[in-house]
Amino acid sequence: MSATKRVQQWSTFSRMWYLYDAQWQDPFHSAKVLSPYLTGQNKPIYHPLNDCGDHVVVINSQEIALRGDEWKKRVYFHHTGYPRGASWTLAWELHQKDPKMIMRKAVFKAITSNLVRRTCIERLHIYPGSEIPEEIKSNLSGQIRPVMPVPKRLQEYSKEEIENYPKVFDFPNDYILR
Amino acid sequence: MALRTLTTIGRKISEWNLLKITTVFATNTRNLKQVTQSETADGTLVIAGTYVPSDRASNLVTVKLDHEGPCSACYMCKLNLDVKHTDVLILSQFLRTDGCMLPRRITGLCKRQQKRIGTMVTMAQKAGLMSNINPSWSHKDPRKRYRYKKWNSYWDETTIKC
Numbered sequence: 001m002s003a004t005k006r007v008q009q010w011s012t013f014s015r016m017w018y019l020y021d022a023q024w025q026d027p028f029h030s031a032k033v034l035s036p037y038l039t040g041q042n043k044p045i046y047h048p049l050n051d052c053g054d055h056v057v058v059i060n061s062q063e064i065a066l067r068g069d070e071w072k073k074r075v076y077f078h079h080t081g082y083p084r085g086a087s088w089t090l091a092w093e094l095h096q097k098d099p100k101m102i103m104r105k106a107v108f109k110a111i112t113s114n115l116v117r118r119t120c121i122e123r124l125h126i127y128p129g130s131e132i133p134e135e136i137k138s139n140l141s142g143q144i145r146p147v148m149p150v151p152k153r154l155q156e157y158s159k160e161e162i163e164n165y166p167k168v169f170d171f172p173n174d175y176i177l178r
Numbered sequence: 179m180a181l182r183t184l185t186t187i188g189r190k191i192s193e194w195n196l197l198k199i200t201t202v203f204a205t206n207t208r209n210l211k212q213v214t215q216s217e218t219a220d221g222t223l224v225i226a227g228t229y230v231p232s233d234r235a236s237n238l239v240t241v242k243l244d245h246e247g248p249c250s251a252c253y254m255c256k257l258n259l260d261v262k263h264t265d266v267l268i269l270s271q272f273l274r275t276d277g278c279m280l281p282r283r284i285t286g287l288c289k290r291q292q293k294r295i296g297t298m299v300t301m302a303q304k305a306g307l308m309s310n311i312n313p314s315w316s317h318k319d320p321r322k323r324y325r326y327k328k329w330n331s332y333w334d335e336t337t338i339k340c
Contacts, residue, residue, distance in 0.1 A: 071327075071329055071331060072326045151305070165267045168254065175284060177212050
C-alpha cells in the first residue's frame with residue numbers, strides 16, 4: 001500500500017472510543033442511540049462478520065432519569081434456574097444496589113439478539129460517576145450527543161436571570177404577599 | 179383619602195399602624211400588601227400593613243393581537259407557549275414561597291390552563307427542579323429523599339389530561 005492509502009486504511013478500520021454523558025438521560029432512548037456504535041452499524045464498512053464495533057464509555061449512570069413513576073413500577077425479573085429461584089426487583093432497588101445495571105440491561109436489549117451481542121456489551125464501559133480510569137481516558141476519541149436536554153434547576157439560575165426573565169403573570173391589586 | 183383596613187387577625191393588639199395613602203392609583207400600577215409584625219420597646223405588638231410596588235411589573239409580557247394563539251380564554255392561552263415541566267422560570271411565577279400553587283382567582287387563568295400548569299408544577303417538584311421553593315420540612319437536596327424519590331425523573335407533557 002502507498003503511504004496515503006495505508007493511513008486511510010487505518011482510519012477506516014480503527015476502533016473508536018466514544019464518551020456518552022448519561023446525566024438526566026432516559027436509558028432506553030440512550031440505548032437506542034448507543035447500540036449502533038457498539039455493533040458498528042454506523043459505519044459504511046459494516047458487515048455482521050466484520051467485528052467493526054466501537055467502544056462506548058458511559059459516565060454519570062447514577063444520574064439517569066426514568067419517566068414518570070417508572071422508578072416505582074418498573075420491575076426486573078431474574079431466575080437463578082433453581083426451584084423457587086424467581087425474583088422481581090424494582091428499578092429503584094436495583095439502582096441502589098448497582099447504579100450501572102439499568103443502563104447495561106437497556107443497551108443489552110437494544111442490541112439485536114445474536115452471538116456477537118456478548119462481545120459488543122463487553123465494549124460498553126459504564127461508570128456511575130464522572131471519574132474514569134486513566135487507561136480509558138487516554139483512549140477516548142469522540143463524544144456522542146445526549147438524547148434529551150439536561151434541565152436546569154431553579155437554584156442554578158442567578159438572581160439577576162430570575163429577575164430579568166419576562167413575567168407572564170403579575171399579582172392582582174391588594175394581594176397580600178406570602 | 180379613606181383609610182384601607184386590613185383583615186383582622188384574631189389576637190390582642192395594642193395599636194394599628196396603617197400608612198395613609200396620599201397618591202391616586204393609576205390603573206396599571208399593582209400595589210401588593212406586605213404584613214409585618216414588630217415589637218416596640220415597651221412590649222406592644224405592632225402589626226403593620228405596607229403597600230409595596232410589584233417587582234414584576236417592569237418585565238410583564240403582553241401579547242400583540244396579531245400574534246395571539248387560537249384560544250383566547252386567558253393570557254396563557256393567548257400567549258400560546260409550549261411550556262415544558264423543565265421551564266422552571268415560568269412555573270415558579272405561579273408559586274407561593276412555600277411551593278404551593280396559587281389559586282385560580284389569583285392567577286386569573288382559565289380552568290384548563292390552571293390544571294395544566296398545576297400538573298406541570300407537580301412534575302417539576304417531583305423531578306426535584308424547584309427544591310428551593312419548598313416547605314421548611316422538606317428535603318432541599320433530592321439525594322436525601324427516600325427510596326424511589328432519590329433518583330432523577332422526567333415527565334411527558336402530552337399525558338396531562340385537560
